[in-house]
Amino acid sequence: MADNLFTMLSAYRPGSTATPFENYCTAGLAYFLKRGHRMLTALIAHAAGLGSDPLALVEVQPRLAEAGVADLLLTYEGGKRVLIEVQVEPGADESLLPGMEAVAREWSERPAFLMLGLRSEGVPDPWIPxxxxxxxxxxxxxxxxxxxxxxxxILEDILGTGEVPLEEALSTNRLYAIGGAAIRRAFGTGSRYINSASRPLHGQYRYLGTTFTPDGGDMTYWIGLVNETVPLGEHYHLMLASKEKPLLFPVEQPRATGDWKWAHWTGMGRVVRPITPMQYEGLLERIKAR
Known part of the structure; x- marks a missing residue:
């Protein structure tokens, strides 16, 4: 792959299960590894249990025979390899991993398997978190x-640690990152969530946010931005919805979600300042009987 950062970021291999955002994050990491970033190289070598052999080759989205397209493959001068699965949200498609493991085990030297993501434990064997x-x-x-x-x-767009202005919330991954991080903090590893948004119309959304479950059951909660008006306008409200259970400080269902069969809503009002993790946490506190 090219050494130019912007060429790397724009590249995409057909057949990959990675989302464009995940591929973007992977290409960014590969860029610094190709440039010999000392601390990143040492981090991966240590996690994979390798020695001090120099990194010789960085491959983004290499095809592993019929098993599919991997995220990242590192080859060291001594011949050792590290296969890296990159994830930026829970519930990533892991269906291709067993096939990739089988292909990699046929190599002359058994590789290390690293899973870069949000989990520090609980990844499938033989992957190392x-x-x-x-x-x-x-x-x-x-x-x-x-x-x-x-x-x-990484901090703001993947890990959701910073605040985000409304314009960036509508056009980047940062709102999703804040939502995911708030859900993980509030409910722990048993929670599950997915990004969910309406199709944009003239640059505006009816809703944009995260559908989730606090306890691993059905996803019957949603948190995020809802457009204030129909027809769609430029103002949004930060809201929490529940399909089944009442919420504290209830409000009427917004018109922009009129096709939802979700009975319970609460909100923070119109967004006039950057959205913060604290606001998300405050809304999640309105879920009763946690």
Whole structure:
């Protein structure tokens, strides 16, 4: 793959199960590995249980025979390899992993399997967990301005640690990241969630947010932005919805979600300032009998 950062970010291999955003995150990581970033290289070598052999080749979305397209494959000068599965949200498609493992085991030297994502434990064998927080730590304090931007991108767009202005909430992954992080903090590892949004119309959404379950059951809660008016306008409200159970401080169902059969709604009012993780946490506190 090309060494140019922007060429790497725009590349995409047909047949990959990675989302464009996941591929973007993977390409960013590969860029710094190809440039020999010392701390990132050491992080991966340590997690994979490798020695000090220099990294020789970084492959983004390599095809592993008939098993499909992997996310990242690293080859070291001594011949050792590390296969990396990259995930940016829970519930990622892992159906191709057994086939990739089978192909990799046929190599002359058994590779290491790393799963870079949000989980620090509970990944399927033989994968070794590595988190995006580990990557942030490896990038922390780097004087390179591009590395600092990638560091901040991971924190805000993947891990959901920062506030987000409305315009960016509607056009980046940052609102989804805030929602996912708030749900994980509130309900722990038993929670599940998916990003969910209406189809945009003239640049506006009816709704944009996260459908989730606090306890691993059916996904009967939703949190995010709802357009204030129909026809759609430029103003949004930050809201929480429940399909079955009442919520604290209830409000009427917004018109923009009129086709939803969800009876219970609560909200923070019109968004006039950047959306914060604290606002999300405050809404999640309105779920009764947690």
């Amino acid at each position: 590595l988190t995006w927080f580990d990557v942030v730590d490896a990038l922390d304090g780097d004087p390179d301005p591009v590395a600092r931007q990638y560091h901040d991108f």
